Amino acid sequence: MAKIIKATPEHISSINSVVTAAYTKYIERIGKPPAPMLADYSQLLKTHDVFVLQDADATSTSAVLGSIILKSDDESDSIKVNNLVVDPALQGRGYGRLLMDFAEERARGQRRSALTLFTNVKMYENLGLYAKLGFVETERRVEDGYERVFFRKALN
Secondary structure (H helix, E strand, O other): OEEEEEOOHHHHHHHHHHHHHHHHHHHHHHOOOOHHHHOOHHHHHHHOEEEEEEEOOOOOOOOOOEEEEEEEEOOOOEEEEEEEEEOHHHOOOOHHHHHHHHHHHHHHHOOOOEEEEEEEOOOHHHHHHHHHOOOEEEEEEEEOOEEEEEEEEEOO
């Protein structure tokens, strides 16, 4: 069993470790480190809602199984999923779905009409995954030097 809690500065090194483990495989494919590997998670704690997924028996400083970074976006009436990551050794156990369900609950709780997110076009595994989760591709564009695919999932 796992729990999702608000991240604290003590979680930053664990979040960085999970991000590095999950995204290193994409460096060669993209030709540079993916944006999540370059993010300043200490700064994101100040500007976004950062949550960590931990074992239900864990203490607040225990190892992180995954994390999700969210931000309200008034322009699109959505909650933006800035990054969702699960430790690669733990992928395939439903943790990503748990984090995404959490994001949907938060969006509904804030009476937002949708979840929005983007992924790198070269992370093609994500394209099918997001479609399977009910997201619809809305556009493709280069942003911050990365080829990105943007998605939206309407919430009822």
